[in-house]
Amino acid sequence: MKPGLPFLLPAFLLLASFPFLPSPAPAATPAPGFVVTVLGARGGMLDGNLSAYMIRPTGDDRAILCDAGTVTAGLVAADRAGALDDVAVPPGTGLTRPGYVLAHTIRAYLLSHAHLDHVAGLVIASPDDGPKPIYALPATLHDLSAHLFNWRIWPNFGDAGPPPTLGKYHYRPLVPGRADPVPDTAMTVTAWPLSHGGIDSTAFLLAANGAAILYLGDTGPDAVEGGHRLDDLWRAVGPQLAAHRLKAIIIEASYDDTRPDRLLFGHMTPAWVADTLRDLARRAGGPDTLRGLTVLIGHVKASLATGPAPQEAIRRDLLRDAARDGLQDVRFVIAEQGQRLTVGAGPTAATEAVPPAGPTGRPR
Structure with a gap:
């Protein structure tokens, strides 16, 4: 026996008496889906809670904002509701969590149309936002x-229009039906025009990691608007639903059925x-294609009348x-301001954070 081996043998025997611990399992890849944080949910007069939906793929902290009626107040409300708790603010930024999300987490804006209740927050x-495309x-x-952004209503923070252009926002025109990558995110966006009482609005299909989510700006029904834009949209996205890639739709219901x-x-x-x-189901192949689909209802018109909140009447009618x-x-x-919903990352969508509601269903 070589010198020193008798001294090593007890150590080997001691190690052999303990079970080997398995190597740590690799981090699980999140199932394809999206996280939706509602910064603003209403339409009409409630100026602190107007259409704005922050969307990011599951497992990714890079987001876009679909419409921007309420931005800063919506971020503060979402933070208070716990919907931003998973956002890590790097040390040294000097920013609150809402400030960091505004400047850095939101990488782009998607605007369906320029009515004030969809752009006022932007x-x-x-002045305090970070550079990003629109x-x-x-x-x-x-x-x-x-x-x-014309120096009369507001300074021109865009890169086009009345000079001087400050260039913080870069205007990126979309071509209907064409998928465009959103830089510095994992998402692509495809736009289709919608009809909104005589003006164009927009639907945006966001896709990432084999999953998709559809956001519709303000729109009227084809039968009332006298066109076929919703049917054109359903023809285009029906295959996404049939293939189980479409995880959720965000669509408006401004009024209850008495309107x-x-x-x-x-x-x-x-x-x-x-x-x-x-x-949509007819275009996708039948009613079974809707099974498991999450439909988030937004743009409910706020009311100052007494009685039940408008969203309760809409919930009943739905x-x-x-x-x-x-x-x-x-x-x-x-939709309620401060909600965070995960869609498509499991068997059902989960409401992870919801603001408290008063006895009539109105958020406190």
Whole structure:
């Protein structure tokens, strides 16, 4: 026996008496899906809670914002509700969590149209925002540069329009039906025009990692608008639903079912939402294609009237209309400011953070 081996042998025997610990398992790759954080959920007069939806793929902290009616106030509300708790603010930034998300987490804006309840938050936040692109159809970008960022209503933070251009925002026109990568994110965006009471609005299909989510700006039903833009949209995205890639739809229902069609002004009711979802199912291959789909209802018109909150009437109508039209397998969720929803990353969508509600369903 070689010198020194008798001294090593007990050590080997001691090690052999302990079970070897398995190597740490590699981190699981998140299932394809999206995290939606509602910064603003209402339409109309409630200026601190207007359409704005922050969307990112699961497992990725790089987000975009679909519409920007309320931005800074929405980030503060989401932070208070715990919806931003997973955002790590690097030391030394000097920013609060909402400030960091505004400047760094949100990598781009997608604007459906230039009505104030969809862009006011972007305009107000622009002095403290970080540089980023704004994606929209050309008419929306024109309205933004000609009528808002024009040195009369607000300084021109864009890269086009009345000089001098400050160049913080880079206008990126979208071509309907063409998928464009959103730089510095994992997502692509495809736009389709919608009809909104005489002006163009937009639907955005976001895709990442084999999953997709569809956001619709303000829109009226084809039968009322006198066109076929929703049907064109369903023809285009139906294959995504049939292949189980489409995980969620964000769509408006501004009024309850008591609203007459002549007073919709380019908006939807729960009955019309149910009707157009049946059209989508028909384009996708049948009602079974809707099973497990999450439909987030936004742009509910706020009211100062006494009585139940408008969203409660819309919730009631949705349940009735879904039962009537065979949509029981669709998961309808009424958007509330401060919600965080994960869609497509598991068997069902999960509401992870929801702001507290008062006795009438109105957020406190």
